[in-house]
Amino acid sequence: MQAILWVMALLGIPALAFPGAENQISGSLSVVPLANGDFESGPGSGWVEYSQLGYPIILYQRDFPAGVNPHGGVYAAWLGGDNAEMAYLSQVATIPGTNPVLTYWHWIDSEDSCGWDTARLLVNDSPVWTYALCIAKNTGRWVKVSYDLSAFIGQTVVLKIRIDTDASNPSSLYLDDFTLESAPNPSTPTPTATSTPTATASHTPTATATSTPTATASHTPTSTATSTATASCTPTPTGTPTATATTGMLYLHSIYLPLVRR
């Protein structure tokens, strides 16, 4: 299965932006909602929220900095925003059976040079996709990103978005509107949207020590789920070490164009 994370490249040409240019993924997708994927249930619902420095993660719109509003609704998540931070959101999900894609909106907002602060998507605490949080990667707005989870079809896994910042020049990652999308099979033109069961909240794990090596004891995850993850719902992913993350591509649904149009 071709792991496609479609890119659209921020062309890397910093210049005056021309708005618009929102690309669309192909038409018919079946959307598998994650538990509180849009955060509109507020904090403490569906997600494990962890901040090493003790910051709240899922926030009401007024708690965001000036100029930043939730992508949809009135709640979104804020990871980072300070130095020497490790923070994450996670929940357990069962990966649907046809071209499953994790999709969310992010907004990178960094004061750092590249090479120091990172965001990672982890499946069962193994990073499958790492991207830099730095000025060169700042999005300046909400951008839709997607990651192909075909390698995990049918499995119930722990999905985690984690950021790590170093000791200077903080970075933020704002997040909103997570969904698991099951794309139509390319060979079957008519999407047979098999309604894949959603992940159940009962599988939300607590943070494990291995995933939070620098966690301090003073801040415990605000897990509200009822049971801890069991081995059976966190199978070892097949072939998803960090190295393969580079085969995935980031789909950023926006484009910056240089100032050349007149």
Next chain:
Amino acid sequence: MISRRNFIKLSMAGAGGLLLATKGKYLHLAQAAIPGGSLDPNLIPKYGWELVKPPAMPSAGRTRSTKGKNPDYYVIAMRQFSQQVLPGSLPMTTVWSYGSANHPESFNYPAFSIEARWNRPVRVKWVNDLVDENGDFLPHLLPVDQTVHWANPPGPRDHHSMDPSPYLGPVPMVTHVHGAHVSDESDGYAEAWWLPKARNIPATYYKEGTWYDFFKGKFAGRYGVQWEPGTATFQYPNDQRATTMWYHDHTLGMTRLNVYAGPAGFYLLRGGPHDMQGNQLPGPAPSIGSDPFGTFYEIPLAIQDRSFNDDGSLFYPDSRAFFDEYPGPYIPNSPVAPIWNPEFFGNTMLVNGRTWPFLNVEQRRYRFRFLNGCDSRFLILKMDNNLPFYQIGAEGGFLPAPVQLSQLIMSPAERADVIVDFTNVPVGTEITLLNLGPDEPFKGFNPDGSLSDGEGGTMPPSDTLTTGQVMQFRVGPALNRDISQPAMSLVLPAFTPLPAHSVTRQVSLNEEMYMPEGMGMDEMIPIAAVLGTVDLTDPANPAGQPLKWMDPISENPAPGATEVWEIYNFTADAHPIHLHEVMFEVIDRQPIGGASRLPEAWETGTKDTVIAYPGEITRIKSTFDLPGQYVWHCHIVEHEDNEMMRPYRIGPEQPGQPGMMG
């Protein structure tokens, strides 16, 4: 006094010491295009694209700790990117410039304008982000001469190197807001530079300049903010007259290159008792998020000369020989720097980051804030239909009264706040803004108004097909009623002259020459221009006492003192002299041994940069109110980079400052 012409006239070629007269070369080249990179400036289409009106810089501050703070907080990074500086049919150009870190669309050459309000402090975290996407440092775009007195991160820090090869390491930067009344830790001192926070800085390199740590501690003590690696945070009180400032790099010994690569923008201070009230002046100006091609009646115009190569890259000389064909030997086998050029003149003209743009104007008044952003070039700007300029302001804000001018004489870094009235220009008229300044060092005017060659003759103006043209105005009908006031009827804000001075001091501008082996006195070549003091032992024959960057402080005003500085120019060229921290009044000019004359009408407000003509004393007066360590220098940045800059200090040495005795 040795005439400058002696060295640009002559060049040495070959070991045999064959002399070639370059006077002919210069005259010839001035008639064609002046030398530059591989891109022939005559092949660049003119007036095919529209002027960019840089929007205002978006503020920032979106960390947990800055959330909810003072809204005038910025995180401004300096980055490398590509931009269409040449018209779209030609390749893009890799440049550097500033932008608001959190607003990717704000990175532009020239940088967006910082809009400041009177008495409302602006705090900027300046980020040197010259790194690639892996976090490794980016080398300089241009050839860096390591043998001048420069930052020199490999060490010895802020000192000459004897290595004649170009520097390929991480790039030091420090931002100076030119014209800001600001305490020293936020002024962008030439030895307060810092390297980017890159992953591969060699362990033995200095990551900051000599003064960085001292100012870092001072800022932390004053504002409770720690500077982070790869950055420094400066705060500007904006407690001065509303005016036009600009910000650019000021790193020791490499300002010419850092600024030429692009990073510069306007810093516009508005409001307060010394701004014009209401809608008397043409407006609006561009704002945050405004359309760069939108309709504005107040527009900043940064004029810069550049040269390019065929691939769109910036050209800057990579050898001394480009200047005068002096073939060496160079440092370490002579005192001649191998790469540095005494001056540099680009062969294209850019306005707001585009070569030869046009601007559609309506039949109404416009307010243009002109900046000469060139490295070495003096501009003499004139409309080809003789439409007048009404100058209302200079570096220190509004003039006492409007001045009608047929041309603007602007040395590097000078600003002119000008109203141009297109009301009665017929629709369809295309006006070319001409540059009548020279394609070589400016030496002043002859009595008939022609350019002086310094020897009683004339010097040709810029090449009429290239550097003699700047931009074009295309006149169309007014879209709405012009509610601004006619320029000459404006009553400008009250102007309070400085108090009487208590100290008069003499300073000097001098040329440092070198006579290559086997050559005669007439064949000396310039190796630096330097500042200094004046020996008046024989009042009839004042003599420059050259001092270099590393010499002890010689200008040390007491805090609050009002002083007159008499600037003796012993060189053959005009120099734009800039003092940091203060605005000054121009008192008069006087040929050495001659009679004094009043300042020009457009110099009757306050200024931060003044033209010191050759063979003359230029007198300026200022009150030095903020104690600390600053610089004064020539703003021909090639000169500034090679010893034509001096530290000066207001008040006593500061406890813990670098190099403190005892």
